[in-house]
Amino acid sequence: MIRIQGLTKRYGDFTVLHDLHLHVAAGEFAFLQGRSGSGKSTLLKLLYQEIGDYTGEIVIGDTPAQALPKYELRRRMGVIFQSFELLEQKTVYENVALAGEVLGRTGEDIAPEAQRLLERTGLGGKQGLYPHQLSGGEQQRVAIARALLNRPPILLADEPTGNLDPETAMAMLVLLQELQREENMTMLVVTHSELLVEAFPARRLVMEQGRITAHAAG
Ligand SMILES: Nc1ncnc2c1ncn2[C@@H]1O[C@H](COP(=O)(O)OP(=O)(O)OP(=O)(O)O)[C@@H](O)[C@H]1O
Ligand SMILES: [Mg+2]
Incomplete structure (x- = not known):
């Protein structure tokens, strides 16, 4: 569950997020749309605490x-x-496994899940390669596998398919939604793709100049 109330983020005189309110229920899959510069990545970075210095309230789960x-x-x-x-x-393998290691998981514990996710993202044969040896879309899929490794209750995805062709993008969204259902994950996915939004039943949130201006059921 994610609950945001009255979130405001400023850079100097520029207000990126403006008294933003948002609630994503536990187990919900929601898309976040909005024009470039509307504040989508800023919102995700605040949720993940990659950036701070805001006013308002952000609650993750119950905390x-x-x-x-x-x-x-x-x-x-x-x-x-x-x-x-x-x-x-x-x-590739080490990038994915590291997500588990930083949480203190052992290599043995991590391996089966890492293998499974690399297979499901179509990277089974590329585990020994380094990021610069991969296409943009393959790098994106490594990032997807890495984010899912610990089966987090919440997944934030900032244009997870922006570098993929429509077919691969669709397959990745199918994978994300399957895992979301299997694990009852709460998932917030930023996308510019109308194609994806129309293909997947999910709530749509639209961001405009730092506010969420529309909610539509999928
Ligand atoms: N560190 C910063 N200092 C000043 N302004 C910033 C900073 N980070 C972001 N901004 C501004 O905040 C606005 C929103 O940026 P953000 O990255 O959240 O947009 P976005 O909705 O993710 O866009 P896109 O679809 O292009 O990824 C932009 O106008 C950007 O210039
Ligand atoms: Mg962005």
């Missing part, structure tokens, strides 16, 4: 975000960043 230690936040929330943020010195 105010500020009260959650980083470790607990990472356990509760998986994130697929708009710019992937893969580690260049690590292989």
